Amino acid sequence: MADQPRTLMTLTINGQVVQAAKGTMLVDAAAAVGIEIPIFCYEPRLGAPIGACRMCLVEVEGMRGLQTACSTPVAPDMVVSTDSEVAAEAQDGVLELLLANHPLDCPVCDKGGECPLQDRTFRFGPGETRTLEPKMHFPKPLDLSPLVALDRERCIACFRCVRFSQDVAEDGHLTFQERGDHIEIATASGDPYEGRFTGNTIDLCPVGALTSNPYRFVSRPWEITNTPSVCAGCAMGCNIEITTRDNEVKRLTGRPEPNMAVEEGWICDRGRWGYPALRGDDRLPGAVLVDGVGRRSVPLERALGVAADMLIPHEARVGILLGEVVTVETGFLAMELGDRVGAAPAMVRRMGIPGDGLGLMRALPGAQMDDLDHADLVLVLGGDPCSQQPVAELRIRKARRRGVPVVVVGPRPTALDASCEVVRTAPGQMTDAVVAIREHLDGTRRAIVLWDEADLAAEPGAAEEIARAMAVTEGARAIEMCADVSGPGLRALGISADADLLEAIEAGGIDVLVTISADPTAGPAGDRWAAALDGVGTIIEMASYRSGLTDRAALVLPLLTPLEEEGVLVSMAGRAQRLRPGAREAAGAAAAWEVLIGITHRLGRPVPDRTPAQAFARLAARHAPFAGMDYGTLDREGAVIAAAVATPDPRRPEAGGEGLVIVPCTPVFGDATAHRSDALASVREPTHVGLAPVEAQRLGVRTDSRVRITTPHGEAVLPLRVDSRLHEGAAYLVMGDPAVRAMHLLPVDRGPVRANVTAVAREDVVT
Amino acid sequence: MTADEIEEYLAPMRHEYADPRSLILPALRYAQGEAGWLPPASMSAVAEATGFTEAYVESVASFYDRCYLEPVGRRVLNVCVTLSCMLRGSDEIFDHIADYLGLDGEGTTGDGMFTLQRVQCIGACDRAPCLQVDSGEQVGPLEPADATCLIDDLRDLPAPERYER
Amino acid sequence: MPEFHVVYRHREYGRPLTTLAEYTRVGGFLGLRDAIAMSSDDVLYAFHRSGLRGRGGAGFPMGRKASFLPKNTGKPTYVVCNADESEPGTFKDREIIEQNPFQLIEGIAIAAHAVGCERAYIYIRGEYEAQATVLDAALAETREAGHLGPDALGEGRPFDITLYRGSGAYICGEETALLESLEGKRGQPRLKPPFPAVAGLYGCPTLINNVETLAALPPIMHRGPDWYAALGPEKSPGTKVFSVSGHVLRPGNYEVVLGRTTLRELIVDMAGGLRPGRQVKAVWPGGSSVPVIGAGSLDVPLDYESLEGVGTFLGSGGCIVMDDTGCIVRACHRLAQFYRHESCGKCTPCREGTGWLENILGRMVEGRGRGDDDIRMLEGLFGRISGRTLCALADGAVMPVQSALELFRDEFVRVAHEGSPRPAPMTEAPVG
Ligand SMILES: Cc1cc2nc3c(=O)[nH]c(=O)nc-3n(C[C@H](O)[C@H](O)[C@H](O)COP(=O)(O)O)c2cc1C
Ligand code: SF4
Numbered sequence A: 001m002a003d004q005p006r007t008l009m010t011l012t013i014n015g016q017v018v019q020a021a022k023g024t025m026l027v028d029a030a031a032a033v034g035i036e037i038p039i040f041c042y043e044p045r046l047g048a049p050i051g052a053c054r055m056c057l058v059e060v061e062g063m064r065g066l067q068t069a070c071s072t073p074v075a076p077d078m079v080v081s082t083d084s085e086v087a088a089e090a091q092d093g094v095l096e097l098l099l100a101n102h103p104l105d106c107p108v109c110d111k112g113g114e115c116p117l118q119d120r121t122f123r124f125g126p127g128e129t130r131t132l133e134p135k136m137h138f139p140k141p142l143d144l145s146p147l148v149a150l151d152r153e154r155c156i157a158c159f160r161c162v163r164f165s166q167d168v169a170e171d172g173h174l175t176f177q178e179r180g181d182h183i184e185i186a187t188a189s190g191d192p193y194e195g196r197f198t199g200n201t202i203d204l205c206p207v208g209a210l211t212s213n214p215y216r217f218v219s220r221p222w223e224i225t226n227t228p229s230v231c232a233g234c235a236m237g238c239n240i241e242i243t244t245r246d247n248e249v250k251r252l253t254g255r256p257e258p259n260m261a262v263e264e265g266w267i268c269d270r271g272r273w274g275y276p277a278l279r280g281d282d283r284l285p286g287a288v289l290v291d292g293v294g295r296r297s298v299p300l301e302r303a304l305g306v307a308a309d310m311l312i313p314h315e316a317r318v319g320i321l322l323g324e325v326v327t328v329e330t331g332f333l334a335m336e337l338g339d340r341v342g343a344a345p346a347m348v349r350r351m352g353i354p355g356d357g358l359g360l361m362r363a364l365p366g367a368q369m370d371d372l373d374h375a376d377l378v379l380v381l382g383g384d385p386c387s388q389q390p391v392a393e394l395r396i397r398k399a400r401r402r403g404v405p406v407v408v409v410g411p412r413p414t415a416l417d418a419s420c421e422v423v424r425t426a427p428g429q430m431t432d433a434v435v436a437i438r439e440h441l442d443g444t445r446r447a448i449v450l451w452d453e454a455d456l457a458a459e460p461g462a463a464e465e466i467a468r469a470m471a472v473t474e475g476a477r478a479i480e481m482c483a484d485v486s487g488p489g490l491r492a493l494g495i496s497a498d499a500d501l502l503e504a505i506e507a508g509g510i511d512v513l514v515t516i517s518a519d520p521t522a523g524p525a526g527d528r529w530a531a532a533l534d535g536v537g538t539i540i541e542m543a544s545y546r547s548g549l550t551d552r553a554a555l556v557l558p559l560l561t562p563l564e565e566e567g568v569l570v571s572m573a574g575r576a577q578r579l580r581p582g583a584r585e586a587a588g589a590a591a592a593w594e595v596l597i598g599i600t601h602r603l604g605r606p607v608p609d610r611t612p613a614q615a616f617a618r619l620a621a622r623h624a625p626f627a628g629m630d631y632g633t634l635d636r637e638g639a640v641i642a643a644a645v646a647t648p649d650p651r652r653p654e655a656g657g658e659g660l661v662i663v664p665c666t667p668v669f670g671d672a673t674a675h676r677s678d679a680l681a682s683v684r685e686p687t688h689v690g691l692a693p694v695e696a697q698r699l700g701v702r703t704d705s706r707v708r709i710t711t712p713h714g715e716a717v718l719p720l721r722v723d724s725r726l727h728e729g730a731a732y733l734v735m736g737d738p739a740v741r742a743m744h745l746l747p748v749d750r751g752p753v754r755a756n757v758t759a760v761a762r763e764d765v766v767t
Numbered sequence B: 001m002t003a004d005e006i007e008e009y010l011a012p013m014r015h016e017y018a019d020p021r022s023l024i025l026p027a028l029r030y031a032q033g034e035a036g037w038l039p040p041a042s043m044s045a046v047a048e049a050t051g052f053t054e055a056y057v058e059s060v061a062s063f064y065d066r067c068y069l070e071p072v073g074r075r076v077l078n079v080c081v082t083l084s085c086m087l088r089g090s091d092e093i094f095d096h097i098a099d100y101l102g103l104d105g106e107g108t109t110g111d112g113m114f115t116l117q118r119v120q121c122i123g124a125c126d127r128a129p130c131l132q133v134d135s136g137e138q139v140g141p142l143e144p145a146d147a148t149c150l151i152d153d154l155r156d157l158p159a160p161e162r163y164e165r
Numbered sequence C: 001m002p003e004f005h006v007v008y009r010h011r012e013y014g015r016p017l018t019t020l021a022e023y024t025r026v027g028g029f030l031g032l033r034d035a036i037a038m039s040s041d042d043v044l045y046a047f048h049r050s051g052l053r054g055r056g057g058a059g060f061p062m063g064r065k066a067s068f069l070p071k072n073t074g075k076p077t078y079v080v081c082n083a084d085e086s087e088p089g090t091f092k093d094r095e096i097i098e099q100n101p102f103q104l105i106e107g108i109a110i111a112a113h114a115v116g117c118e119r120a121y122i123y124i125r126g127e128y129e130a131q132a133t134v135l136d137a138a139l140a141e142t143r144e145a146g147h148l149g150p151d152a153l154g155e156g157r158p159f160d161i162t163l164y165r166g167s168g169a170y171i172c173g174e175e176t177a178l179l180e181s182l183e184g185k186r187g188q189p190r191l192k193p194p195f196p197a198v199a200g201l202y203g204c205p206t207l208i209n210n211v212e213t214l215a216a217l218p219p220i221m222h223r224g225p226d227w228y229a230a231l232g233p234e235k236s237p238g239t240k241v242f243s244v245s246g247h248v249l250r251p252g253n254y255e256v257v258l259g260r261t262t263l264r265e266l267i268v269d270m271a272g273g274l275r276p277g278r279q280v281k282a283v284w285p286g287g288s289s290v291p292v293i294g295a296g297s298l299d300v301p302l303d304y305e306s307l308e309g310v311g312t313f314l315g316s317g318g319c320i321v322m323d324d325t326g327c328i329v330r331a332c333h334r335l336a337q338f339y340r341h342e343s344c345g346k347c348t349p350c351r352e353g354t355g356w357l358e359n360i361l362g363r364m365v366e367g368r369g370r371g372d373d374d375i376r377m378l379e380g381l382f383g384r385i386s387g388r389t390l391c392a393l394a395d396g397a398v399m400p401v402q403s404a405l406e407l408f409r410d411e412f413v414r415v416a417h418e419g420s421p422r423p424a425p426m427t428e429a430p431v432g
């Protein structure tokens, strides 16, 4: 890393000798040795300290008056007192003034019990509040948005939420209005505060001024348990905390002790408010068996036996298909199961992008998200991190605020465009930008390239050229923006994509198909899959939610979701991190690892593992990328798996034929969870087609018209949005709603494809 | 006022500032010149012309006393009531004007002609007690009768082409 | 000592110098000419030698401040003239702008030459619309004459000045709040350090000075820093304008040599004294933010050190006089209203404390006081505010009240118990 050597300084805090690196603020130096200096406004993740709340006043020998510990850097031989009479009186005084206009409504406040203001009042505060003045009154809580409530009386004007909106998310929508003691948090003329990251303001608020509407009055702090885990909403791998009560997930928040190498404590609103999906109507409550007797519920224990029976005939040829969000333990145990059934080892495949042509990119030296903090160039190649891996956007913005050039290359408009350099390419023509990319890389020493798996997979030619340019650029490193959450982990286990499984099924080579959180009929080439599955004798579906397979399966085994199960997910930057179960909301369901282990027992060929930890240890011993890891080493911040070795790859053909090139988009705010969670109703993105105005004009359609979109793989009728930022010659296919099929329009390898788009009905045509 | 008009006004001064954010206040003052206050439409126009969010523009405007986010009268009568003026009778002048206009303290007359408000020191303590109409010349020292005359004169004037507040 | 005009050159000539021709005729732009002939380091040294101190309030040596600006940072350097003049009782800059605007422009150009600046800003309070109009015209005329523009500071050395109007906020006189406001933000002060000299406007090195400070530069450069340094005492050389207001018969601005005139002379001889039979009760000699002093201190010479010697500050030179008809608690309450209204709201002690202060004083004046409890509460509150805030506004809110309570304790106690009826105001028209 290009950091300067850390100069250590020795100082004294409350008589204790402390060493701290140059530039460390007194609060942090004190905290490192267990001395708490109370703070409210200080939050280094928001930028340089602002010294506004004055809570952290301490005495420093030789300095006139009191100093704010949040903004005073350590200096050699400094003598600091945080608890002297003068300092204590000052802290007490500031608290008294903070409380002067704070309604003491802790008993009814959602923050009560986990409120920094409450805690600090107990620890550092006044014995009594002397104010006799009537406090400021505002009409009671205001909905800042359907998700965030604001109680203005409780606000202590610490600036945290406003700085988050202005300086971190850079959305500019949450501000202070008025001044002096009239100051209040507001949006423009009462518009809702909506965005991709609004919930972080709730985590930041040190009082109960900003609270989560879905969590309002749901539980009290002493009734809940908090479990650290990882969000499975996208491949970013943000660390989260799951709040549980009565075996239900009640809340998700950013991790109070963030993973600075990943999300830095921020999470997106989709991650935060997706949990109501767990209780969605389409959640599978228990096992279902279809046999001669009919269709009926069976206890899970029984169902495992039935599954084993279905897999036992040794001549059966078995396929196992893993979905986009499964843990590495599930992948590993699926392979173990595959080895124990059938005539030959089962075909274990994952739904996802084959990765042809990406070998060189994947073999480049990898980086972590915090490397963006030291980069001298950030290149975003394809994709749209803002909508597909949202928290990556925050880290990219942070780099840009440091003054680092950020260049966004690709066919999609992104939320970064307004503040970064943009190289817009025609869909499928990223090759055209290679010269520009080389120029940007030239002379850099710490460039970080974030590249989109799906876009570059569709253009392996460009990927290769870019990889070569990076390989000769000193210090350049890459982060893959994966389309699938399971992708990096399953690839590291050597599990390849599913195209050949489909071919095998079509050739009649599969008798039993096991799907694990995978519904191929809703995926790429879904129609082809649907037809092929007619030829499969037995389908065993393991899933958390009803799917297009549920009615065709002979056996349905209900699974827990990532918020409920234990296991390891590998993030797009290759970081293996632990999921820890928050709750088990579906009483009849089990974790995939439990189900898989159970079946091997019923088969009479048990795996030795009883826990996912054991399964992980065994997989780490067998699979080089995980060498040396176990749950212990992953405990706090996870660990980075070894990078892939470059392999020569077959190339893919270009999109031939006529029509508009499809640009597939899978925004997390448009995914299945976003559509299942009613909390996200106001911000979810519907499945639709986006067209540039010229294309819309050509077709005579406008926003909200319904269009028929046809590819060699299928057909769908979707609503249209006309957007002037889109490229002509392309149809931007935004998908994810489980109720609307659209993914099936793509080929099974998600390669390039063209579509014919037409107006559906008369009334959709503009005359 | 449209965003285009504001942009046209800002164009010649853009080069004077390293950051376009600096244009927000000039834009707000200019936009306020049209109606004498900043209706939401003007606020959006300023936001559009300067490239910042409406929330941000509103937050800036609401910080400053002389940006009006609510409608005010055709003329704003600013009576300074800070110490030097108080010592020389500003409270009496204020009460007198309020009486004369039929107002109960600060506020706008029913005909929308005048808004009367107390303001903090306007840098004319040598003319105490003093008054400023919009952001015009500070007038004083005032006697109650002077104030009444001034108001009568203002009443006869047409609305200004541009408001300077 | 009579008045002595350095920044009020127009008074010397008996008429406003609002055209370039008039200003040039009385020696205008000779200081700039002389400065340009010198290296910027020599000009900085001249500032230093002159002993000129900031006239905006804090009295920081101008040459020292200018020498803090780092050189060759690769960033532009800015000069910002603080024409916010919002301190109650202060109206001295207004007269410079109205009647001697070119001297200010010339002073800014000299400072720009010294620190290597190509664009300066004058931040003028929004309420000075009439004054801004004069300045605008003066700037245009100066530009036309080539003193501003591509070759203003010599062949190929461009320099220009932008006039920026505030919009009603006292806090924007505080230098970092001013910079925020000039950057298009809410005028809320920044944490210091870094100081503006290092990271000021747009994060660049910035010299920020008051109107009067900058207007003193042309004579300093033309007549020499030693001439200026010889005026007045060693540590407080030069002249200072005092704005006298309140219960005096001839309120107005008076420019005097520091240390040579006493407060009594200023009030009585220059500002016309009080109404017959009235006595001085209280004086805030440096604007409303300084400790108040009583009749016993009237013989203090007007300079920084002497005023500190009697427990107050020279501040901005806004000298507010109250005679024995005034009620000190009422006066304090009025000032507390001012500070509450003007608190920006950024830091806790100021946002909450100024309001609390006003509430206590308010109920005392209105006869709803709680007697000694309120006095004790006041005393407790001072310490919870002063020295604990982000900027000096809150100190300015506390000092006049705290000093008044010390000086007029009996009256406070009485009002805390009995309230204070509105006294009859002074209605005499100013003389002369
Ligand atoms: C609350 C507050 C208000 C101020 N108002 C003004 C002002 O109106 N004009 C001014 O020149 N300085 C004002 N100052 C002082 C400035 O912060 C700064 O010290 C000054 O502009 C420096 O210029 P000088 O060194 O030439 O005095 C104020 C300071 C504070 C704390
Ligand atoms: S709402 Fe909360 S985070 Fe925002 S300023 Fe108020 S106290 Fe701080």
Ligand code: FES
Residues within 6 Å of the ligand: A038, A039, A040, A041, A042, A050, A051, A052, A053, A054, A055, A056, A057, A068, A069, A070, A071
């Ligand atoms: S934490 Fe230091 S001032 Fe707020």
